[in-house]
Structure formats: structure tokens, C-alpha cells
Amino acid sequence: MDITELREVAQQEKERQRPIRLHCCTSTGCRAASANEVYNNLKAAVKEHDCGDRLEVVSVGCMGFCGQGPLVQVDPDNQLYAQVKPEEAESLVATTLGAGSTEAEQLDPEHPFFAYQTPVVRKHSGKIDPESIEEYIAVGGYESLYKVVHDMTPADVVKEVSDSGLRGRGGGGYPTGLKWATVAKMPAGQKYIICNGDEGDPGAFMDRSVLESDPHLVLEGMAIAGYAVGADHGYVYVRAEYPLAISRLQKAIKQAKKYGLMGSQIFDSPFDFKVDIRIGAGAFVCGEETALIQSIEGARGNPVPRPPYPAQSGLYDCPTLINNVESFANIAHIIKQGAEWYASIGTENSKGTKIFALTGNIRNNGLIEVPMGITLRTIVEEMGGGVPDGEVKAVQTGGPSGGCIPKDLLDTPVDYDSLKAVGSMMGSGGMVVMDQNTSMVEIAHFYMEFCREETCGKCVPCRTGTVQLYDLLTKILKGQATEADLEQLKQLSYMVQETSLCGLGMTAPNPVLSTLRYFPEEYTSLLVQPAYLNGHAAEAKPVSV
Ligand SMILES: Cc1cc2nc3c(=O)[nH]c(=O)nc-3n(C[C@H](O)[C@H](O)[C@H](O)COP(=O)(O)O)c2cc1C
Numbered sequence: 377m378d379i380t381e382l383r384e385v386a387q388q389e390k391e392r393q394r395p396i397r398l399h400c401c402t403s404t405g406c407r408a409a410s411a412n413e414v415y416n417n418l419k420a421a422v423k424e425h426d427c428g429d430r431l432e433v434v435s436v437g438c439m440g441f442c443g444q445g446p447l448v449q450v451d452p453d454n455q456l457y458a459q460v461k462p463e464e465a466e467s468l469v470a471t472t473l474g475a476g477s478t479e480a481e482q483l484d485p486e487h488p489f490f491a492y493q494t495p496v497v498r499k500h501s502g503k504i505d506p507e508s509i510e511e512y513i514a515v516g517g518y519e520s521l522y523k524v525v526h527d528m529t530p531a532d533v534v535k536e537v538s539d540s541g542l543r544g545r546g547g548g549g550y551p552t553g554l555k556w557a558t559v560a561k562m563p564a565g566q567k568y569i570i571c572n573g574d575e576g577d578p579g580a581f582m583d584r585s586v587l588e589s590d591p592h593l594v595l596e597g598m599a600i601a602g603y604a605v606g607a608d609h610g611y612v613y614v615r616a617e618y619p620l621a622i623s624r625l626q627k628a629i630k631q632a633k634k635y636g637l638m639g640s641q642i643f644d645s646p647f648d649f650k651v652d653i654r655i656g657a658g659a660f661v662c663g664e665e666t667a668l669i670q671s672i673e674g675a676r677g678n679p680v681p682r683p684p685y686p687a688q689s690g691l692y693d694c695p696t697l698i699n700n701v702e703s704f705a706n707i708a709h710i711i712k713q714g715a716e717w718y719a720s721i722g723t724e725n726s727k728g729t730k731i732f733a734l735t736g737n738i739r740n741n742g743l744i745e746v747p748m749g750i751t752l753r754t755i756v757e758e759m760g761g762g763v764p765d766g767e768v769k770a771v772q773t774g775g776p777s778g779g780c781i782p783k784d785l786l787d788t789p790v791d792y793d794s795l796k797a798v799g800s801m802m803g804s805g806g807m808v809v810m811d812q813n814t815s816m817v818e819i820a821h822f823y824m825e826f827c828r829e830e831t832c833g834k835c836v837p838c839r840t841g842t843v844q845l846y847d848l849l850t851k852i853l854k855g856q857a858t859e860a861d862l863e864q865l866k867q868l869s870y871m872v873q874e875t876s877l878c879g880l881g882m883t884a885p886n887p888v889l890s891t892l893r894y895f896p897e898e899y900t901s902l903l904v905q906p907a908y909l910n911g912h913a914a915e916a917k918p919v920s921v
Pocket residue numbers: 543544545546547548549550552572573574575576577660661662663664665666698699700701703804878879880
């Protein structure tokens with residue numbers, strides 16, 4: 377295939393598309409609320425109204441407002457229907473045709489949930505059929521890949537990514553360009569690309585949504601990375617709990633191969649690139665890069681000490697570039713619109729946009745893509761609509777590795793450095809909102825239980841430390857702990873942070889330390905005096921755990 381043929385495919389697809397498109401989200405969130413039935417009924421209604429030449433129903437990916445699903449959006453009128461019931465499908469088609477009225481609830485497309493967003497990665501999510509490569513090509517897909525293999529040297533590509541200021545979206549925030557440059561500099565030979573789609577953080581579903589909604593965007597980013605660093609083979613590592621993401625990826629790989637956009641001599645150039653999928657069993661630690669590599673190699677997913685870093689010696693001891701799903705999904709856009717454009721979004725040290733999964737005690741649940749630097753207050757109070765009953769108490773960011781930010785710090789800008797400065801972190805993008813009824817000690821207990829379950833057990837501080845920390849938190853919650861236990865909780869937290877081998881143990885105490893920092897009275901109010909414990913523990917006020 378060459379660029380003329382690619383553009384012909386785009387043109388043919390645009391001509392094929394009907395003037396009116398009913399985009400019906402069939403991704404996991406909406407599916408759980410009967411989206412497939414809505415989709416089938418919409419198709420049946422089109423048949424019934426014999427309007428297939430004017431109107432088509434398109435199964436699309438996530439539109440973001442998952443809490444309101446199933447969602448149907450009408451293009452080009454931009455009407456948005458929420459919580460559509462299967463029995464409303466017929467009237468919805470009739471209304472679109474101007475021949476009836478529907479009971480389906482309409483949402484304002486200018487709703488603050490959407491208004492503050494800057495879709496880059498999610499630009500085409502919810503607008504194209506993720507199972508159709510032609511739809512992806514019609515919105516300019518694979519043009520960036522063409523551009524790099526024909527108009528840019530690998531060094532140009534690395535420079536473009538570096539200049540964009542993109543930092544890894546998987547949690548660590550390491551500069552993507554620097555990582556690419558390290559792998560590119562390694563001697564020529566077998567190198568690999570790995571896309572990390574393990575996504576084990578509780579409350580996070582950004583990567584699943586990107587894979588389900590726009591799988592070619594991720595594949596194109598991986599292929600561009602392969603060209604830039606000299607790798608001809610990539611793996612996408614996805615957890616088995618994501619069957620829809622896996623099947624859409626499988627289809628996308630097949631289609632790309634058919635068009636010669638994957639395989640050998642891509643776009644008639646000397647560049648070869650293929651992608652395989654590896655399915656993980658769903659262990660949080662397997663998202664850690666060295667553990668993930670072990671898992672792909674068929675071994676138990678235990679982390680190994682770094683250095684050497686995967687960039688130097690990774691999969692099968694070869695230089696390996698490992699990036700997160702969202703990191704790769706930014707690449708085609710950066711190549712297409714330029715590093716300068718990308719760097720103009722966001723803050724000085726945190727460029728571009730970030731997708732967050734907004735969940736917890738909040739009115740508007742779902743996925744948002746916002747420019748870095750937006751305040752937590754705008755996200756929570758305006759986009760999220762605040763908590764349904766009462767007020768925000770804290771926002772947990774960064775999953776089990778992150779921390780709880782109290783309400784008086786809601787004006788904190790959301791970027792790598794500011795979140796770190798308040799004792800939390802960006803993480804991969806989970807954002808859990810808590811109201812006044814939440815016990816922060818119970819939250820710390822919940823995350824510690826998660827880490828205790830998910831520790832791989834390889835090193836002592838993490839294996840035994842998470843158990844001890846969990847037990848201490850249980851004791852506090854039961855009203856059986858003393859000041860000395862609280863002091864031990866702190867000391868043990870620092871010890872586990874400092875002596876664990878991998879990021880899981882190093883960050884496991886963060887939720888404890890951040891809640892201790894901002895909500896110390898919640899811990900102390902649960903303590904009992906040592907004297908009181910002797911014989912009277914049963915009278916202490918226990919909290920259910
Ligand atoms: C316990 C643990 C779990 C992790 N899980 C993920 C994950 O699910 N997805 C991910 O991309 N990165 C995860 N990471 C970070 C990866 O090790 C790695 O830094 C990342 O994939 C690099 O990609 P990026 O530079 O694009 O962020 C995890 C790290 C740790 C310590």
C-alpha cells in the first residue's frame with residue numbers, strides 16, 4: 377500500500393458512510409447496561425423504517441460518560457441520548473428521521489462533563505467503529521505511520537517525541553522521548569516493543585477503554601515506536617479480564633495485516649513490524665515492567681532488580697521499549713500535529729492531556745480527558761458535579777500507589793509535580809472521590825488489603841510488611857490499638873517504602889502516609905489508652921471492617 381491507496385480507502389469509506397449516523401456505545405460499561413440490545417433494536421428499526429440509505433447505526437467505543445450508559449449520539453446533529461432503553465430504540469430512529477418523538481432522555485452535549493475536555497487520545501473514541509480499519513483510515517489513521525517511514529529518519533521521530541514533552545502515562549511519568557532514545561542507541565539487532573495494558577489499579581479503566589474504542593491508534597503508535605528504535609516485533613500485554621479489548625485488538629491486527637500496514641515492508645519501505653497479544657492472568661504486579669517481561673517469557677511474573685533497565689536488556693535479554701497504552705495512543709497525534717502543538721497543551725513539566733477514570737461518590741462517573749494543569753476542583757465539582765449527598769472530603773489519585781488529597785487542597789493543579797507535592801501522584805489515572813461519610817482509615821485499610829493480596833512475595837519488606845501494616849490498620853479500626861501501634865504503623869510504612877525491591881512495595885504505604893498526614897485525628901480518635909486495653913478492650917468503640 378502507498379499513500380494514494382491509503383487515501384483512496386479513506387475516500388471510499390467516507391462515501392460509504394450515510395449522512396446520518398447513530399453512534400451506539402457498545403463498550404464494556406454500556407454493555408453492562410444492555411447496550412447490545414439497544415444496538416440490535418436500533419438496527420432493526422432502521423430496517424423497519426427502510427432508511428438504510430440515509431441513516432446507519434454504528435457500534436462505537438466509549439463516549440466517556442459511562443455512568444449514563446447506554447449512550448447514543450446522533451451525528452451530525454450532535455444529539456446525545458443517555459440511559460437508552462432497548463424499547464426506546466425504535467422511537468429514537470423515528471425522531472432522528474423527523475417522524476416521531478422519543479421518551480429517551482437527552483443530555484446536553486455542552487454539559488460541563490464534556491465542556492472542559494480536550495480530547496486527543498480519545499478524539500475518535502465513540503465516533504468510529506473500533507472493529508473497522510476503514511473507519512480509522514477515514515479519520516486519518518495510519519497517515520502518521522506513513523509519514524515516519526517515508527519522510528522521517530528514526531532520529532527525527534525520537535526527537536519529535538522528545539520535543540513533545542510526553543511523559544509515560546503508566547504511572548512513573550518518565551520522559552517518553554528519553555526512553556525511546558535509550559533503546560534507539562542500543563546496538564542494532566533484535567529489539568522489542570511492549571505495550572503495557574495490564575491496568576491493575578482498582579477504579580482505573582482508561583487503558584481498557586482506549587483499547588476497546590480505538591485499537592488501531594495503539595497499534596499505529598507501537599509501529600511508529602518500532603521504526604524509531606529499530607524494533608520489528610511488538611507485544612500488547614492485556615489482562616484476561618478485558619475480553620472485549622482483546623477481541624477488538626485481535627481484529628485490528630488482522631485487518632492491519634490485510635492492508636499491509638503490519639508485517640513486512642510496511643508502505644513499501646524496508647520497515648517490518650508485527651504485533652502479538654499476550655494475555656495476563658490479572659495480577660497487579662504483572663503491570664510492573666520487569667515482572668511483565670518475565671510473564672511474557674512464560675515465567676512467574678516476579679519483578680527483578682533494575683538496572684539493567686528493559687531499555688538495555690529486557691525481553692529475551694534484548695533492548696525493549698515498554699510504554700503504557702495511553703502513551704502509545706498519543707504518538708500518532710504527536711507525529712501528525714507536531715511536537716510544538718502537543719507541548720502547547722498542559723503545563724511546563726507535564727505536557728499534553730491525561731485521561732482519568734472519575735469514580736466514587738460523585739454525580740458524573742466516567743472517563744475524562746483533560747489538559748494537564750486543570751485543577752482538581754474543576755474536575756470534581758464542575759465536570760463531576762460534586763458528590764450527590766453532602767460534600768467532597770478527599771480525592772484519591774494514583775490508585776494503591778497514590779494518596780488522598782483533602783478538600784482544602786482541591787485547587788491543586790493536576791500535573792505530575794503538583795500531585796507529588798501534596799503527597800499523592802498521577803499514577804495511571806484512577807480518581808476516586810470520597811464524601812464526608814468516608815472513613816479515611818478504612819480507605820487506607822482497603823488499599824493495604826489490596827497490596828497484601830497482590831504482593832508477589834519475593835522480598836521480605838513487602839511480603840511481611842504489607843501483612844503487618846494491614847493487621848495494624850485492622851487493630852486501629854477495631855478500636856484496639858494504642859499510640860505505640862500508631863507509631864509502629866508510621867515507622868513500618870517508611871521501612872517498607874525504603875527497602876522494597878519494586879514499585880509495588882515502595883508505594884504500598886502511600887495511602888497510609890497520606891491519610892495520616894491529612895486526617896491524623898481519624899486515627900487518633902480510634903486509639904485506646906494502654907491501661908484501658910487491659911480487660912476493657914471489648915468496650916472500645918469498634919468499626920466494622
Ligand atoms: C506494581 C506496579 C504495577 C504497574 N502497573 C502498570 C500498568 O498496569 N500499566 C502500565 O502501563 N504501567 C504499570 N506500571 C508501570 C510500569 O512498570 C512501567 O513503568 C510503564 O509501563 C512504562 O510505561 P510509560 O513510561 O509509558 O508509563 C506498574 C508499576 C508497578 C510498580
